[in-house]
Amino acid sequence: MDWGNVPGWVAAVGTIGTLTLTVRVAWNQVRDRRQEQEDRRAAQARLVTAWVDDVRRGKGFTATVKVKNSSDQAVYGLRVSLAVGVRGQYVAGQSALGPGASAEIEFKLAGYPRGELEAPGIAFTDAGGLQWIRLATGELRHPSGSDLDEHFSEHPGSFERIEARNAVIKRLWEQDDHA
Structure with missing residues (x-):
């Protein structure tokens, strides 16, 4: 061989x-x-956070979410979602949040939450034009095709429709005006 x-x-x-x-x-x-x-790329996005600051009964039921942009650049197209169990998912936002700025976003609820609220989700575009979402779990990522619809759309919860939930909210606030 x-x-x-x-x-x-x-x-x-x-x-x-x-x-x-x-x-x-x-x-x-x-x-x-x-x-x-x-x-x-994620350096700025990591510095944008949100949390539930307060839930109270006053004029209706209100949950206050604080959003903080600790970065040195603005973020744009800010959307905040708040899941309130059977009361539904609420979404609000604002066009921009400046560098180092904070915002308080109030959600009028259809009743006092039955349990502890999850952390809010946030969606925004950073100064470089990249879209980001931070879910209630704290996970930060670029949104996939269905993320914005799934996590940042209003849901009626146990109500048949969003309009029915909003009618309850309106009645609660009107009752408080007359009380």
């Missing part, structure tokens, strides 16, 4: 090993650069 030139075989195996290692190192560097780019 003739195995040919042993040094030639060793050189071939070494060349293949070196090529494999080179490709792997290059692939890791590309992946790391992409991750660094995404981290830079």
Whole structure:
């Protein structure tokens, strides 16, 4: 049995090993650069947060959500969603939130929440023109095709329609005006 030139075989195996290692190192560097780019892109978005500050009965039922932009650039097209269990999902927003600014967004509710409220979700466009969503779980990401419809659309909850829920809210606020 003739195995040919042993040094030639060793050189071939070494060349293949070196090529494999080179490709792997290059692939890791590309992946790391992409991750660094995404981290830079998300730097502003990570600094935009929201939380439920207060739920009260006064003139009707109101939940106050605070939104804070701790970045040094404005965000645009801000939308805030608040899920209130069987009372539905409420959505409000504003056109922009300046650098270092805070906003209080009040939601008129169809009744006092039956349990603890989840953290609100937020959607916005950063100064670089990238869209972001932060879900109630705190997850920050670029929205997929159905995310904005799913997480940032009003839902009637146990009411048949949004209009029915809004009629209850209106009655509650009118009752308080006459009380």
